[in-house]
Amino acid sequence: MTKIILKDIPDLHKLDVYEANGGYQSIRKALKEMSPDDVTTVVKNSNLRGRGGACFPTGLKWTFMPKQTDKPKYLCCNGDESEPGSFKDREIFEKNPHQFIEGVLLACYAMGIKAAYVYIRGEYFKWINLLQDALDDAYKKGYIGKNIFGSEFSTDIYIHRGAGAYICGEESALMNSVEGKRGYPRVKPPFPAAYGLWGCPTTINNIETLANIPEIIKNGAEWFTQIGEPKHPGTLLFGVSGHVNKPGVYELPTGTPLMTIINDVCGGVLDGKKIKMVIPGGSSMPPLTPEECLTAKMDNESLKEFGSSIGTAGVMVMNEDTDLLKVLIRIAKFYYHESCGQCTPCREGTGWLLRILNRIDAGHGRISDLDLLTSVALNIEGNTICALGDAAAWPVKWTIKKFRADFEARVSKDDVQVPVLNKVHSMR
Ligand SMILES: Cc1cc2nc3c(=O)[nH]c(=O)nc-3n(C[C@H](O)[C@H](O)[C@H](O)COP(=O)(O)O)c2cc1C
Ligand code: SF4
Known part of the structure; x- marks a missing residue:
């Protein structure tokens, strides 16, 4: 089965092992043979959609960055990962950090960015250290910093630790937090590409989104579009938790049937019980009933049929004994x-x-x-x-x-008239 990020290669987190398996070849290729626009075009044609929850097309987002500007441009890499049920980005920091770093370099090259901030939730001590080790190794070899691979392209990558607030994963709160301010979301517009970090053009991408980029540049857009569901192609890192025998993070093609994930990949529901409810993509996503689970396919377009979305692909399985209240x-x-x-x-x-x-x-x-x-x-x-x-x-x-x-079944039947039953006027 195709694995783009969590390949089963021992010690892939080490720089020499990553390089021995083709690592840092995509950025070399891009710097030698491709213009920044070429890189963006390949990402656009791949139809890669953001893995941070909203599924926004990545290549399109990159085109929003202004080409002509006298301000510095920034990339924010979102590793806040604070949504209950989401725990997949830390797997990348642990198992394949250099592919993420290479993705950051490619994004910076494509958008003319000279500084990237990796925002990681403060509780992730272990994963912050693992990523810092990988960054140090890449810096030592000259793969990050000035004149990368002897080219004109220079960029720096910094880690910024969060302090445990879920809201700092929201892109504009994240930027305020990096600036040292309180993590309040900003009113949009203006959008980050026009007014981002310190008022400068900024792109925000999720860690998994960026980790996909080197393989897309290496294998081409068409290769990527043929994996999984065409409207939402590629693989997803499904973080499965709750009442299953083998919870964990599993990389599978988009569109994989939910029951395949629960039964074949995760060893079935604990104690052979029935399913009561499944949340498909982190705690904010609308849940699925047992009947819906039978036919649900795990990609954003397919889940729309059930009024839900893939979110962060954090799958929470609850058995028949679960108290939904x-x-x-x-x-x-x-x-x-x-x-x-x-x-x-x-x-x-x-x-x-x-x-x-x-x-x-x-x-x-x-x-x-x-x-x-x-x-x-x-x-x-x-x-x-x-x-x-x-x-x-x-x-x-x-x-x-x-x-x-x-x-x-949990409330008394004595009804009381509720005064406000309809949505009030929208503020927008
Ligand atoms: C309250 C809130 C929390 C969020 N937390 C995260 C997060 O931890 N990681 C993430 O990548 N995106 C998070 N997002 C989505 C980001 O605002 C943004 O859409 C995303 O980082 C863009 O990356 P992508 O296009 O690569 O998906 C959050 C959004 C909201 C509203
Ligand atoms: S109060 Fe408004 S800005 Fe703050 S978290 Fe809630 S919705 Fe977002």
Whole structure:
């Protein structure tokens, strides 16, 4: 099976092993034979889509960077990885850091960037050290720094440690954090390519996105488009957790059936139990019912059929004994805690969601609370500066919609009229 990043080569994290297996040949080839625009064109034609959650086309994003500017340009590499259920980027730092570094060099060459910041969540001590070791080795050999491989191209790569805030994974909060400011998301527009780090043109890409680039340059765009689902090609690093026998990170083609991942790759559901619910792509993604799991294919386009998305490909499997109310409480608590507080719908709404869920759990729930929860979620969704609001709203809205009977069984039947049932006017 095609593996682009987590190839089964022992000690691939070491520079000499990476080079012995063709490492740093793509950047050599690009510097010798390709113009920066050629590199961007290949990435564009490959149809690579961002692996940070939103699936935005990578090559297209790169074209937004201005060619003529007297300001410095920057690349931010997003390794914040703080979404519950997501733990795949650290696998790259551990198993194949040089392929990521080479991807950064190619991105910098394509966009005329001389400095890249790798933003890594502060709790990742081990992985920060592993990446720093790899950067040191590459610097020593002259693969990063001035006049790389004897060319005119020079760039530096720095690690920037986060301090444990999920919101700093949002691209504009990330830039504020790198600047030493509080990690508040910025109102967009202006978008980062126009006004990014220190007000200069900036591109933000996920770690896995960048780690794909060397192989795309080496093998060509067409090769990449033929792997997995054509509309969302390549492989994904699926981080599977929860009630499966073999949780872990598995690289598989996009479009792999969910049940193949659960049964064949992860050894089935623990204790042979039935599935209750699966979250396909990190805690913010709408869940799948057992029936939907049977036909779900794991790529962004296919999951749309079920009102969901691939997100970060963090698959959370829950068996038939799972209390979905407790699951929602745990998720709601996370988003309430992580809201930066700038926008009222998110700041107040996440607290409302948590309090209503806790009330139901304490045995004081009413049937109308289910509509109230949906109403609060709808009033957060789409009405905030950043997508954390949506991330908080979706799990509540969709879990209640798809598993309503479970929640009805937990509330009293005495109905109370809910005053606000419809979405209020949008702030945008
Ligand atoms: C609250 C929030 C947290 C996010 N956390 C991450 C993260 O940890 N890593 C990441 O790559 N993208 C994260 N994103 C998405 C980024 O804003 C951005 O879209 C992504 O880094 C772009 O990279 P890509 O185009 O390569 O996917 C987050 C977004 C939001 C709204
Ligand atoms: S949506 Fe939430 S996290 Fe995002 S800016 Fe508004 S308050 Fe902050």
